[in-house]
Amino acid sequence: MQxxxxxxxxxxxxxxxxxxxxEIIAGILEKEGYVPARDPEEADLILFNTCCVRENPERKVYGRVGDLKRLKEKKPDLIIGICGCMVQQEGELEKIKEQLPHVDLVFGTHNIHRLPELLHxxxxxxxxxxxxxxxxREERDGLVEGLPVKREGDLKAWVTIMYGCDNFCSYCIVPYVRGRERSRPFEEIIAEVTxxxxxxxxxxxxxxQNVNAYGKGLPEKVDFADLLAALDRIPGIERIRYTTSHPRDFSSKLIKTIAASRKVCEHFHLPLQAGSDKILRKMNRGYTSRRYLxxxxEIREHVPGSSITTDLIVGFPGETEEDFQATLDMIRKVEFDSAFTFIYSPRRGTAAARMPDQVPEDEKRDRIYRLIEVQNEISLRKNEALKGRVVEVLVEGESETNPALLQGRTRTNKLVLFAGxxxxxxxKLVDVRVTEPQTWVLKGELASGGEPV
Ligand code: SF4
Known part of the structure; x- marks a missing residue:
């Protein structure tokens, strides 16, 4: 075998x-007889699966692949490859050919199934x-079905339910590099999870990219709530999570389905992005701050005890101090459990990159510091409210930061550290009593009883 x-x-x-x-790429490579290398020196193939959502990782890829030129001169048989979202961008292939001529292998997000042939x-x-x-191209649909997968662990698994995105949020490159929205057939997902x-x-x-749109375009009349209800009945699986949910498409039916399910976790990640309606409109998000609230x-009424987390962008073009204050106002009103915060950076090819009134970098940085400060206070306060409570934790192994402790997550997706x-x-699912809540982590001890939250 080659x-x-x-x-x-x-x-x-x-x-x-x-x-x-x-995980799929690793599965294909191992089927082709490759085994993992520990470092670049012993590798015969070095492959970068890239992202283009922000500029920094893109620059890093160019830097790292550029650095590999010397290794390739020493080891001419070394294969260097780049795949993923970055290469799907317009003009990227030409840029790679020009700036990184020592790259042997390039394939896009729709060509993963072609890896063995390209490698040969x-x-x-x-x-x-x-x-x-x-x-x-239309042929790409369903092409990853049946490809080998080398999953990263034996406890938690990712399952793709749809590809692409039709939303065209004005700052986002994803619809251009991952293509239009396509849902995987219902029965295939059920079979994979079973x-x-x-x-x-x-x-x-x-x-x-937008799981709430699941089902659109499928021959059978099913939606995301129907999928969750069916997955809830699958034996062995204890917890079901999903990402990412678009607030615009979050239906009452979905909330009620989650409330009635046993395994779907009480964690709602709802990217708000901005608190000002003017900015939300310019972002093309399709909801207002009122609708979001x-x-x-509605979620808190039907699923008590749930956690709500979000993504926020500061410094979107045209964002004034008043708009930014509207974001702070929303954070205080919603009281998110935590938030991923981003400084807006223009992506080539998106509508927002061409908008006037780009916010100066120092202003963006100032805003993100203020944002993080407010959010951290809220995160800590919310976690402190759990002190003394018993939470259900799925034990994932040793803590990454302190191997003397074990780590796991609550159903609400909070990280918990405890001795055991x-x-x-x-x-196993164990009960842990929270003894020392912090901003990012709950420290606790195994509890012999009590009501999990
Ligand atoms: S929903 Fe918006 S932000 Fe998310 S992938 Fe689609 S276009 Fe990008």
Missing amino acids: GHHRKYLLQTFGCQMNVHDS QVEAGIKHAYEVWDEE ELGREGYKEVTLLG DLVA DRDALYG
Whole structure:
């Protein structure tokens, strides 16, 4: 078999969709006979699965691949590859050819299934095996079905339920690089999750850029709520999560389905992005701050004890101090459990990049510091309210920061650290009493009883 005993190093940038694509890429490579390498020196193939949502990771890829030129001179058989969202951008392939001519392999987000063929071409001495389909191609649909997957763990699994996005938020490049929205067939998802339950996985996270739009365009009349209700009945799986949810498409039916389910976790990640209606309109988000607050109220009424987290962008073009204050105001009103905060950076090819009134960098930085300060206070306050409470935790193993402790997450997706026997508890749901809540983590101890929250 070609590539037998050859070693690969795969580096992933970006979101969970990319992380899961990398699991598929690793699965394909291992089927081709490759084994993981520990470092670049011993690798025969170095592959970068890239992201283009922000500028920084993109610059990093150019820097790292540029640095590999020297290694390639020492080891001419080394295969260097770039794949993922970055290469789907208009003009990117030309830029790679010009600036990184030592790259052997390039493939896009729609060409993952073609990796073995492209790899064989490179191994056979073809200099540049490049294949990037544009979004007009139709054949890509369903092409990842049946590809091998090398999952990162044996407890939690990612399951893609839809591809692409039709929303065209004005700052976002995703619809251009991941294509239009397509839902995976209902039965295929059920079959994959049933198999995961049989294999011993305890938690699944359903992936899509906008999972709430699931079902549109499928021949059967099903929506995301129907999918969750069906997955809730699958044996073995204890927790169901999903990402990302667009607040505009979050229906009352979905909230009620989640409230009635046993396994769907009480964690709602609802990207707000901005608090000012003027900015939300310019972002093309399709909701107002009022609608968002109503949604939060409805969730809290039907799913008490749930956590709500968000994504926020500061410094969108035209954002005034008053608009920024509206974001702070929303944070205080909603009281998010936590927030991912971003400084707006223009992405080539998006509508927002061409908007006037770009906010100066120092102003953006000042705003994000103020934003983080307010949010951190709220996160700490919310976690402190859990002191003395018992939470249900899925034990994931040793803590990444303190191997003397175990770590796991609550159903509300809060990280919990506590002392315990790893071998006895790994993969189990345990009750932990919160003793020391902090901004980012809950420290606790195993509890012998009490009501999980
Ligand atoms: S919903 Fe908006 S932000 Fe999310 S992927 Fe689609 S266009 Fe991008």
